[in-house]
Amino acid sequence: MPELRKDPVVGRWVIISTERARRPSDVAGEPVRPTGQHCVFCEGDEARTPPEVLAGRPGGSPANGPGWAYRVVPNKFPALRIEGDIEPAGEGLFDRMNGVGAHEVVIETPRHDGSLATLPQEAVTDVLVACRDRILDLKKDPRFEYILIFKNHGEAAGASLEHPHSQLIATPIIPIMVAEELSGAARYFEMKERCVWCDIVRQESRARRRLVLQGDGFVALAPFAPRLPFETWILPTRHRASFEEAGVEELRGLAGLLGEFLRRMNRVLHDPPYNFMLHTAPLREPPGESYHWHLEVIPKLTKVAGFEWGSGFYINPVPPEDAAEALRAPSG
């Protein structure tokens, strides 16, 4: 059973998940799927994943067989376990909790060589709607406080399988990085009575130096203080706290802008490994006025070294103005 443990000084939780050491890539650094071996996420091999919890089956094909456009399945090596109540416990001055949560995989396309950058806008929309629907479903479980959707693409970005997929992890606590955003945004709102991300979108849309793309209700911009070269944020231009409240029309706009951004990134940076992380409001009592959901995309071009690990301070060799300028050129 995985376990949640809290650092007694900074309050950061970690997941101790021995289950995952069974994934050879975890400690050894070897890719899970040697070339030539069959991919468990490809069409025709549905029996090798846990049974699907959601799938797009345009032809009405039966569950867990071929004929799908996307599938959502529980992670075979989950970081957290769906079973059990939350049981906090102490060990002297330390705090722990059993590792209750959900860990699902969104297989974005049956095609091993597909990608969110090359799928038609409608297919990307369907994947985003599926993510939203999984949040809406898991939100009914009162044990969960937060759901993070993220993507690891490429080995350097932590992917253990090549087939295009995103992941979802539901946690019984609000992750520290989201908690820091929430409290920073609440402080800003208290001072200004405005959402900080709305202010950023307005200022950057006017100044344009860090603007990458705009359209269909969304904007992609290089943040003023990016941790990594070419870090990019995609935000709805209108104020929205919770991703799961987005309608299909809104998600179609996101799908269009995300696809275009990824094509430009792939062209400028030669198909880099990358991560994206969806930051949305917590499931319970979302701070509707001060929080603004957004997608953070970080290509993995540099290594995080001791200075960053020790300080939380990032050294970034590429000014966001230069990154935005390079990415503004159309992907054509």
Add this chain to the structure above:
Amino acid sequence: MPELRKDPVVGRWVIISTERARRPSDVAGEPVRPTGQHCVFCEGDEARTPPEVLAGRPGGSPANGPGWAYRVVPNKFPALRIEGDIEPAGEGLFDRMNGVGAHEVVIETPRHDGSLATLPQEAVTDVLVACRDRILDLKKDPRFEYILIFKNHGEAAGASLEHPHSQLIATPIIPIMVAEELSGAARYFEMKERCVWCDIVRQESRARRRLVLQGDGFVALAPFAPRLPFETWILPTRHRASFEEAGVEELRGLAGLLGEFLRRMNRVLHDPPYNFMLHTAPLREPPGESYHWHLEVIPKLTKVAGFEWGSGFYINPVPPEDAAEALRAPSG
């Protein structure tokens, strides 16, 4: 000129340092020194580094020539620049500051194939004393608030040169990760009137399950909530807030324990890439009662992926009790 920029939501500063993009390894991911090319840190090539600011020259050899045991030189590609006053400025809702600071390299041995794991205890002591003396010297500069000493060993840990070295960066602000430790430790002290790290050392020395090594005034332990497999902290067993107040005798104790720890880590994990980071109190008004300096060592065995980047939550497949048990076996 490098620039410091602050994220308006979470208050995290980053260094935008275009100077460093000249290091080919930064954005391209290529090692700086292809095999066969001469190393700029090796003995005999002193002219290719900036002039030394400190060196151990047992035979009294002249500066910037051969005959040294260790050398401290300014970094040729500094993340921050030593020249200029600190000039905070705004850009709409954003905050920036010119990138004033110091960035030095501690070349630990003239031998390209040397290492802190294999150098005699006296040589490691001399390196640690040199680090301390550089802090004491830079502390006189009122522009600096913090000095971080860290090591990148191996390409996966962000090293761009193979020759054994550590680095020092002095910053005009307290890094966010240290600020979080300071406020967490202050909260604990307010509640308990004890230092949280002193309590950790006491509890772990009694329980022994996460204890790795003890001796000469220091302890190495696997933290209760480690971010990464085999993360290890080395702390003075007596309460000490500021590293730079350590005497030579204390640093000899640290040198002995650090060398022994690194030998064990290298044996158990097959010479892994690793980072270490020295966390010490800020230079000005150090919180003497609540802060306790320590060295954090993190072997780089796994990749940091989207979940960690998005949540600040780490998934660690190796329980610290198992890591400590493996590391307790003598290196003999």
